[in-house]
Amino acid sequence: MTENPLKAKDEQPFVIDPIADTGAAKWSYFSLTFSLFYFFHIIAKYEQYTNTQLISVFVIYICFIALFFQAIRSTGKAVLKPIIAIVILSAVGAAINPGTNALFGYAAFFSGYYFLRKYAVLLLILNLAAQISSALILDLLSPYYLGPSLACSFSLFVYGIFSQKEYIHSCLQQKKNQQIEQLAAIAERERIARDMHDLLGHSLSSLALKSELAEKLANKQHFEAAKKEISEVASLARQTLSEVRLAVTGLKLQGLSGSLQKLTNELKNMKFDTQCYIDALNLPPMVESTLIILSKEWITNILRHSNGNSVSIAITTDANNVTLSIGDNGKTAKIKPGNGIEGMRSRVAELSGSLDINDDDGVKLTVVIPLLATVRSNVKNKAIVSV
Known part of the structure; x- marks a missing residue:
């Protein structure tokens, strides 16, 4: 009951x-x-x-x-x-x-x-x-x-x-709603733990095998072959470290600010001139998680498809709405919404928001989500004793 x-x-x-x-x-x-x-x-x-x-x-x-x-x-x-x-x-x-x-x-x-x-x-x-x-x-x-x-x-x-x-x-x-959010957080932690187990199990096994092979080749004085294996060991170790960092980042940089910082760094590493501005504190969990997902989806598209070199990201709030704006200066043909964009529209619609894509001067995504009082308020349970 x-x-x-x-x-x-x-x-x-x-x-x-x-x-x-x-x-x-x-x-x-x-x-x-x-x-x-x-x-x-x-x-x-x-x-x-x-x-x-x-x-x-x-x-x-x-x-x-x-x-x-x-x-x-x-x-x-x-x-x-x-x-x-x-x-x-x-x-x-x-x-x-x-x-x-x-x-x-x-x-x-x-x-x-x-x-x-x-x-x-x-x-x-x-x-x-x-x-x-x-x-x-x-x-x-x-x-x-x-x-x-x-x-x-x-x-x-x-x-x-x-x-x-x-x-x-x-x-x-x-x-x-709070129970759903807690379950989602638990599921995410379990996913990261599973990924870490699978990642390290495979990578460490490979490192051990290649190290043993390099040792055997060196003992047989096949130095060039041993050198090649050692080089692959170093490369695999760096790759494993990078993948571990990415997995841990999902746990360490929780929240909107941390996620956008990670995405901004990725853009800068790909030689995009990136500006990021965030003016949004204490957003409802559903709104914040949706903005993170939308930002990741859109910035991934920029990294894959944009031929521009400048990106601007802004999240602002007023009394009634939170607005996400992501724009780049890449040139593109008329955008035809696919599964990715339709999925983004569906997420925004669940929060009674709006999504607009403008490609007149570069490409700009604008998402507006209303901050409903029923979502933002923290209902207090105040009890009395019997009378």
């Missing part, structure tokens, strides 16, 4: 911190506009209110705002206090302004959003009991008071429950 991210090892109930989720926080602040219904009764019957009552009305509303912000910033048992306080404030405030029935719904939403179902239902019952009690005591048994109050409370309670489910799904999805 899938583990509930809102469950601790001791199976105690949790609440969620709405501020930890960007979407929930935006909804929370926007929802305050609905609290303005609190003032409708005052506007409709302004002449019936004394100055003292008007001051009390505004004091009650200010208290509600304070409790609202306390609720969306609280965790643990502390969240229970502002919820109950909103219910009491709404019930008592009805003695001055019946418009306080608009505030019960906020307590209902927080109950549904923060708590496990059985605790949420208990809080809703308490909320409804307070509404009915205030109506009985204050002689407000009217559809105009209880009707909107009860309807709003029920609907916002249900909305709070669905918002909690959405948050749980987001937590689970992020956890799965």
